[in-house]
Amino acid sequence: MKVILHGTRGAYPTSTPDNQKYGGDTPCIELIHNDDRLIIDAGTGIIGIDWSQYDPKKRLDILLTHLHMDHIQGLGFCKPLFDPNREVHIWGPGGSAYLLQTRLNRFLSPPLFPVVLRDIPSQPEIHELFNSKIELGPFTVHSSFIIHPGPTLGFRVECGGKSLAYIPDHEPMIGKTKLYDDDSWVSGFDLAYETDLLIHDSQYENEEYMKKIGWGHSSMQICAEFAARTKAGRLVFFHHDPAHDDDHRTQTFESFMSNNSFDFPIELAVQGQEIEI
Amino acid sequence: MAGRSIEIILSRQLADCLNVPVFIVDPEGNLVFYNASAEGLLGRRFEDTGEMPMEMWSTAFHPTDEDGKAIPPEQVPLVNSIKNHVPSHKTFWINSFDGKSHNISVTAIPIIGRAQEFVGAMAIFWDNTSNS
Numbered sequence: 001m002k003v004i005l006h007g008t009r010g011a012y013p014t015s016t017p018d019n020q021k022y023g024g025d026t027p028c029i030e031l032i033h034n035d036d037r038l039i040i041d042a043g044t045g046i047i048g049i050d051w052s053q054y055d056p057k058k059r060l061d062i063l064l065t066h067l068h069m070d071h072i073q074g075l076g077f078c079k080p081l082f083d084p085n086r087e088v089h090i091w092g093p094g095g096s097a098y099l100l101q102t103r104l105n106r107f108l109s110p111p112l113f114p115v116v117l118r119d120i121p122s123q124p125e126i127h128e129l130f131n132s133k134i135e136l137g138p139f140t141v142h143s144s145f146i147i148h149p150g151p152t153l154g155f156r157v158e159c160g161g162k163s164l165a166y167i168p169d170h171e172p173m174i175g176k177t178k179l180y181d182d183d184s185w186v187s188g189f190d191l192a193y194e195t196d197l198l199i200h201d202s203q204y205e206n207e208e209y210m211k212k213i214g215w216g217h218s219s220m221q222i223c224a225e226f227a228a229r230t231k232a233g234r235l236v237f238f239h240h241d242p243a244h245d246d247d248h249r250t251q252t253f254e255s256f257m258s259n260n261s262f263d264f265p266i267e268l269a270v271q272g273q274e275i276e277i
Numbered sequence: 278m279a280g281r282s283i284e285i286i287l288s289r290q291l292a293d294c295l296n297v298p299v300f301i302v303d304p305e306g307n308l309v310f311y312n313a314s315a316e317g318l319l320g321r322r323f324e325d326t327g328e329m330p331m332e333m334w335s336t337a338f339h340p341t342d343e344d345g346k347a348i349p350p351e352q353v354p355l356v357n358s359i360k361n362h363v364p365s366h367k368t369f370w371i372n373s374f375d376g377k378s379h380n381i382s383v384t385a386i387p388i389i390g391r392a393q394e395f396v397g398a399m400a401i402f403w404d405n406t407s408n409s
Contacts (some may be wrong), residue, residue, distance in 0.1 A: 027370035095391025131282075145283040151391055174290050183280070186290060190280045 002032040008269035013127040018245035023271020026070035036137040040206020046074035055195035064092035064151035067146040084121040093151035096129030101126045148216040156191040165192040196234035282396040298402035306331030320375030338371035355400040358385035380405040
């Protein structure tokens, strides 16, 4: 299974020159196994996907962790959605007072967007997920609600004997800098347990986090502790804060790594990066 | 391993922040957490007792009414919330593990998760003895 990181930035896309090292597009990753592909999140990163690699006769599945703008902003510009002959399925969190379709309609309708969801040519089918397990081609997808404002899912994808956990927006302990000792009390634990690759929110530095408690994001410290506790094989720090330039992000990462020691590799997500699991 | 539901985890995080006693139980009624304020009321730390099945905690504190008559478990608010998935409230007496008698008011609520499933219940206590 190969993973391509098409968007790594949190909150909002940025095109400033000093934010191009790690990329300016918002979350979207693509999983590839032979000829099968799966897309998770539809931030502006989805616009950069090479659609020529897709068989137009095959169904397209897009999973959404949640409906914050940085995770759906690219949906209206996702070319296959405008192909009337394309079978498209969009999966996202249920559990709201409003149906997922209704909530997506709020974005995909005027005045925010010129075309209403029901008029999108591919007529995508909308599916709600909870604490679920679904099979999409060769991909087995587990979803679980995790701690983040509003209904938000994390995903674990298994394929070909390998596994990936994708938890881009997550605040496992609100207002604390350490997880509960008992694993069963750790949000998202089962999703990430012994995965080969964990892609996880790491938006803040510790001091910064203490000023943004309850906003739904993790510090590098808590992210790395989460990875260590769940015995992830490799960790990718994801959801970079667009308010910091890449030099700052690099310095923060290097400082963090020089003060901590882990028995698994950790790296900063880079837009366009391809990771073979 | 089977992790706890997000609603129960968040309930514990809330309870950790509160300076009023809180019990949290799973769908089977097992007492899976009580906070530091509840430890003060019950006279024993959660780390020492660990989880307790409903049969134990619903009788361990000898709940009695104003006349000293024992309250059957099914009339304890948290037990009612677990069995019937409804809110429940009652004022009664308990004996803590250290032998002290407390007049408490208890409000229990069922915790219904995003998927509309019953994932447990939470009870908030008010110690009328110490707050009078």
